[in-house]
Amino acid sequence: MQRRAATDIYGLMAEFRTPEDLIAATHKVKQAGYSRLDAYTPFPIEEVIEEVAPGDTGVPRLVLLAGLIGAASGFIIQYIGNLVDYPLNIGGRPLDIANWPAMIPITFEAMILFAAFTAAISMVVLNGLPMPYHPVFNAPRFDRASQDGFFLCIEARDPLFDRAQTAQFLRSLGPVQVSEVGN
Amino acid sequence: MAQAQPLRTGPQPDTGEMYLLPGETYTSISRKIGDVPLVSPLQTSRGWLLGFTIAFILLMVYFVSIAWLFIKGVGIWGINVPVAWGMDIINFVWWIGIGHAGTLISAILLLLNQGWRNSINRFAEAMTLFAVACAGLYPILHLGRPWLFYWLIPYPNTHGMWPNFRSALAWDVFAISTYASVSLVFWLVGLLPDFATLRDRATNIWAKRAYGIAALGWRGSARHWHRYEMASLLLAGLSTPLVVSVHSIISLDFAISQVPGWQVTIFPPYFVAGAVFAGFAMVILLMAPVRVWYGFQNYITMRHFDVMAKVMLATGMVVVYGYFMEVWAALYSGSRYEEYLLFNRLNGPSAWAYYGLLFCNAVAIQPLWFRRVRQSIPALIIISLIVSVGMWLERYVIIVISLEREFLPSSWDLYIPTVWDWSLYIGSFGLFFTLLFLFIRFLPMINIFEMRMFQFQENERLHRRERAGHGDTGRDIVTGKSEPGAAGAD
Numbered sequence: 001m002q003r004r005a006a007t008d009i010y011g012l013m014a015e016f017r018t019p020e021d022l023i024a025a026t027h028k029v030k031q032a033g034y035s036r037l038d039a040y041t042p043f044p045i046e047e048v049i050e051e052v053a054p055g056d057t058g059v060p061r062l063v064l065l066a067g068l069i070g071a072a073s074g075f076i077i078q079y080i081g082n083l084v085d086y087p088l089n090i091g092g093r094p095l096d097i098a099n100w101p102a103m104i105p106i107t108f109e110a111m112i113l114f115a116a117f118t119a120a121i122s123m124v125v126l127n128g129l130p131m132p133y134h135p136v137f138n139a140p141r142f143d144r145a146s147q148d149g150f151f152l153c154i155e156a157r158d159p160l161f162d163r164a165q166t167a168q169f170l171r172s173l174g175p176v177q178v179s180e181v182g183n
Numbered sequence: 184m185a186q187a188q189p190l191r192t193g194p195q196p197d198t199g200e201m202y203l204l205p206g207e208t209y210t211s212i213s214r215k216i217g218d219v220p221l222v223s224p225l226q227t228s229r230g231w232l233l234g235f236t237i238a239f240i241l242l243m244v245y246f247v248s249i250a251w252l253f254i255k256g257v258g259i260w261g262i263n264v265p266v267a268w269g270m271d272i273i274n275f276v277w278w279i280g281i282g283h284a285g286t287l288i289s290a291i292l293l294l295l296n297q298g299w300r301n302s303i304n305r306f307a308e309a310m311t312l313f314a315v316a317c318a319g320l321y322p323i324l325h326l327g328r329p330w331l332f333y334w335l336i337p338y339p340n341t342h343g344m345w346p347n348f349r350s351a352l353a354w355d356v357f358a359i360s361t362y363a364s365v366s367l368v369f370w371l372v373g374l375l376p377d378f379a380t381l382r383d384r385a386t387n388i389w390a391k392r393a394y395g396i397a398a399l400g401w402r403g404s405a406r407h408w409h410r411y412e413m414a415s416l417l418l419a420g421l422s423t424p425l426v427v428s429v430h431s432i433i434s435l436d437f438a439i440s441q442v443p444g445w446q447v448t449i450f451p452p453y454f455v456a457g458a459v460f461a462g463f464a465m466v467i468l469l470m471a472p473v474r475v476w477y478g479f480q481n482y483i484t485m486r487h488f489d490v491m492a493k494v495m496l497a498t499g500m501v502v503v504y505g506y507f508m509e510v511w512a513a514l515y516s517g518s519r520y521e522e523y524l525l526f527n528r529l530n531g532p533s534a535w536a537y538y539g540l541l542f543c544n545a546v547a548i549q550p551l552w553f554r555r556v557r558q559s560i561p562a563l564i565i566i567s568l569i570v571s572v573g574m575w576l577e578r579y580v581i582i583v584i585s586l587e588r589e590f591l592p593s594s595w596d597l598y599i600p601t602v603w604d605w606s607l608y609i610g611s612f613g614l615f616f617t618l619l620f621l622f623i624r625f626l627p628m629i630n631i632f633e634m635r636m637f638q639f640q641e642n643e644r645l646h647r648r649e650r651a652g653h654g655d656t657g658r659d660i661v662t663g664k665s666e667p668g669a670a671g672a673d
Contacts, residue, residue, distance in 0.1 A: 038406060039404070040403045040405070041403050041408065042376075042380070042403060042632060043635040043636040043639065045405075045639070049405050053406040053409040058410070059413045060413060063417050063421075081346070082348050082349060086345045105432050106348055106353070106354060106357045108428055109357040109425075110361075112365060112421050112424070112428075116368055116421045119414045119417040119418050120414060123372070123410045127406070127411070129401065130399035131399070132395070132400045134402055143384075145383075146376065147380055147384065148209035148213060148635075
């Protein structure tokens with residue numbers, strides 16, 4: 001491990017005891033100019049997300065698109081089915097576009113169905129999941145990241161990354177421990 | 184107040200002021216909630232085994248009832264020609280109404296930023312899913328030929344036919360299937376980070392693998408949390424109009440017909456309020472024992488019961504308003520059929536059901552105006568049971584009383600449920616409770632990561648208050664009140 005070049009490791013991982021410590025540390029790391037970093041926390045922390053993950057609008061865009069597609073397909077299938085392909089006089093309801101109010105419930109449900117599935121699936125896919133292996137799982141005590149540990153990782157591909165200096169810098173932020181994460 | 188509070192989980196008494204009792208940490212939250220599903224199968228508690236066994240026996244009753252129904256047809260039920268919708272539809276509406284409280288808690292309260300929902304939303308959502316499973320089967324079972332239910336779905340077929348999309352029954356198909364699948368997706372998304380907690384806490388290799396697969400490799404990255412929160416908010420925003428639309432569409436099954444007592448414009452909002460009303464009653468009924476069995480009094484506090492009782496009271500009063508509007512609509516309509524319906528409800532052969540519903544849904548909830556009652560678990564359980572019966576009677580009144588005396592006196596007939604009607608209803612509790620027992624055994628019944636988040640937010644709030652110079656003690660860190668040092672802090 002010690003003999004590897006800097007690029008052989010994934011990054012340097014610092015563990016913090018409290019979310020408040022992590023928030024302060026993330027702020028300082030950003031101020032120091034590091035850009036390739038990620039935090040691993042047992043619950044979402046707004047302050048950290050704002051520093052680490054600048055606005056990604058992929059999910060809402062896809063959801064809007066899917067909602068529109070869902071509504072359109074819901075309406076079109078009813079239009080074709082009941083007014084074009086197999087028109088049937090039921091209760092004297094009009095057989096043209098004037099019948100649109102009767103088609104709203106299914107149009108609406110189709111919109112919600114498409115949008116909701118897209119929200120969940122796009123969240124998983126854009127996050128790159130499922131991903132059974134990831135280098136950060138090698139970090140010591142990383143099983144606490146889903147319970148009560150607050151981790152900050154500066155990745156080796158960061159232009160400012162220097163194995164010794166970055167580790168020293170991280171140690172100055174008051175972590176529980178700093179460790180190298182192998183690939 | 185004087186509720187029995189086993190204090191082994193914390194030294195502080197529950198004064199009904201707090202949503203999260205003091206003394207919890209991120210570690211203790213992860214351990215206490217996360218380790219419930221991780222108990223070795225050999226150490227499963229006897230109480231759970233007993234409960235599961237009873238539920239499973241009831242499930243067998245359900246299967247027998249369905250098998251006999253498939254063999255003989257719907258003639259085994261008490262339905263007849265004027266009353267073609269009997270307990271099948273009553274139970275369908277009753278079950279799906281119960282489900283709606285779960286969506287309200289998980290979606291609407293999330294949008295309203297009500298942190299207290301975090302400790303009950305997982306359980307309530309599970310209740311939603313299982314209640315919808317019970318509900319969704321009824322309309323299929325009441326088809327004369329249930330095996331042809333897929334004809335309701337628009338699929339390319341050799342008949343060259345389409346479903347009639349302009350019928351409320353086709354709307355039902357879309358509404359309920361959308362509701363069931365969206366609720367499932369929302370629930371699974373909520374479980375994802377908790378699966379990771381279980382994966383990391385499990386000591387048994389097979390449990391670790393199973394939860395590990397379910398967690399999809401979740402590692403709590405801030406980038407992931409960002410998209411995750413976005414998706415959760417969007418799902419909540421989509422579920423909120425969905426839940427309103429679902430029960431509105433179910434009410435349209437009645438309201439777009441011409442049957443007296445069904446053709447009322449108040450139906451959609453009145454059905455939605457009734458659904459939430461019945462659902463909260465069921466949440467209270469299920470939560471009260473579960474929190475004691477698993478020692479979750481620190482997370483599900485008397486304050487929770489207090490606010491749930493308030494929601495129940497508020498929605499109950501909306502329902503009462505609906506009853507007044509029904510009477511008013513009948514008197515104002517000038518239609519002799521509508522007027523006769525009112526007379527028939529008050530004096531007809533099934534008048535007992537109407538008076539019963541007025542007692543259960545209008546009178547019995549009035550004690551909830553008093554804090555003392557809202558803080559008493561036995562009182563809440565009794566009222567919730569009465570409300571559950573009352574909401575069942577409401578559907579009985581709407582469906583059976585209206586149909587028993589329709590337009591033509593020559594075709595009037597009474598509806599008398601048979602043993603198969605009752606066995607299918609009792610059996611559906613088997614399905615519900617079997618799923619519920621499996622849920623509390625294998626999945627975390629409180630959302631762990633949201634509880635940690637709640638703890639964090641409450642800590643932050645305390646710090647803010649200290650900085651602002653209020654100098655309050657840690658005693659009421661987690662009251663939901665803005666005023667520090669409210670009653671109960673000594």
